[in-house]
Amino acid sequence: MTMAIVSGPDNFLPSSAHVHSVIFMGKGRLYGTSEIADRLGVTRQRAHVITRQKGFPEPYEELVMGSVWQIKDVEAWIAEHRPELNEDPES
DSSP: OOEEEEOSTTOOOOTTOOOSEEEETTSOOEEOHHHHHHHHTSOHHHHHHHHTSTTSOOOSEEETTEEEEEHHHHHHHHHHHOGGGOOOTTO
């Protein structure tokens, strides 16, 4: 897995970069579709469907590589809709 750490607006990735996870330093922790899939124990395709359902948190940002969500929003959704998975990885 390739990970990029972006710490400000002057840092960017070339359009050819294949990035699966992005962490924006200073803006909070984020999940992409792959992280949501891992957290829910489903495929990325199923996670994509879940993230488009009514009631799932709105993405924090739409990037070229896909949508990203704040972890706190996704974890709140999991606590309400998937309580059997309610083991916050942040703690």
